[in-house]
Amino acid sequence: DTEVTQTPKHLVMGMTNKKSLKCEQHMGHRAMYWYKQKAKKPPELMFVYSYEKLSINESVPSRFSPECPNSSLLNLHLHALQPEDSALYLCASSKGRVSTDTQYFGPGTRLTVL
Amino acid sequence: RKEVEQDPGPFNVPEGATVAFNCTYSNSASQSFFWYRQDCRKEPKLLMSVYSSGNEDGRFTAQLNRASQYISLLIRDSKLSDSATYLCVVKMNYGGSQGNLIFGKGTKLSVKP
Numbered sequence: 018d019t020e021v022t023q024t025p026k027h028l029v030m031g032m033t034n035k036k037s038l039k040c041e042q043h044m045g046h047r048a049m050y051w052y053k054q055k056a057k058k059p060p061e062l063m064f065v066y067s068y069e070k071l072s073i074n075e076s077v078p079s080r081f082s083p084e085c086p087n088s089s090l091l092n093l094h095l096h097a098l099q100p101e102d103s104a105l106y107l108c109a110s111s112k113g114r115v116s117t118d119t120q121y122f123g124p125g126t127r128l129t130v131l
Numbered sequence: 132r133k134e135v136e137q138d139p140g141p142f143n144v145p146e147g148a149t150v151a152f153n154c155t156y157s158n159s160a161s162q163s164f165f166w167y168r169q170d171c172r173k174e175p176k177l178l179m180s181v182y183s184s185g186n187e188d189g190r191f192t193a194q195l196n197r198a199s200q201y202i203s204l205l206i207r208d209s210k211l212s213d214s215a216t217y218l219c220v221v222k223m224n225y226g227g228s229q230g231n232l233i234f235g236k237g238t239k240l241s242v243k244p
Binding site for chain 2: 058
């Protein structure tokens with residue numbers, strides 16, 4: 018079962034709201050990723066967790082705050098977002114971080130910031 | 132120079148056509164190579180990994196030329212359901228970038244009846 022699930026599917030929020038995106042996998046993967054994808058652009062890496070520890074933060078603004086409560090779950094906490102943060106947010110996981118490990122993507126959360 | 136470059140297309144082809152996508156990458160330390168497919172408003176899905184010896188999966192054939200830093204994807208007998216954006220993806224295997232996927236901008240394919 019190569020499934021990564023994400024909730025919610027769609028989210029509309031105001032600039033003063035606080036919300037969280039959730040990602041879950043039960044494949045025993047130890048690396049999890051957050052990507053942001055704008056329309057007609059490729060995914061851009063935001064964060065990488067390896068064995069529940071944040072290993073990469075690609076200079077993402079502090080209004081995005083990742084959390085990895087355990088090896089199956091990955092959250093992205095959102096606060097004081099801007100309209101330009103509207104995008105598809107994709108979660109992915111892989112067995113580890115070696116080059117041959119395939120990353121599997123969740124269906125994404127489509128975020129609109131008003 | 133961009134790390135992974137692809138022709139953005141769109142490629143508009145009739146059903147049954149053969150279509151080829153090309154991709155070049157700039158970092159010779161790149162270790163793993165993939166083609167992902169992304170349908171409109173959906174997540175990327177792995178189509179196939181790419182090996183130096185070349186590999187085939189049904190109507191799809193992928194080739195890698197490490198000397199030229201060039202990757203290709205050939206689709207034979209195109210189906211309407213092949214319409215999607217095809218993303219060339221490279222993975223590093225060194226330092227802080229280990230395991231990170233580097234995406235090309237994607238090539239859009241539209242197969243017409």
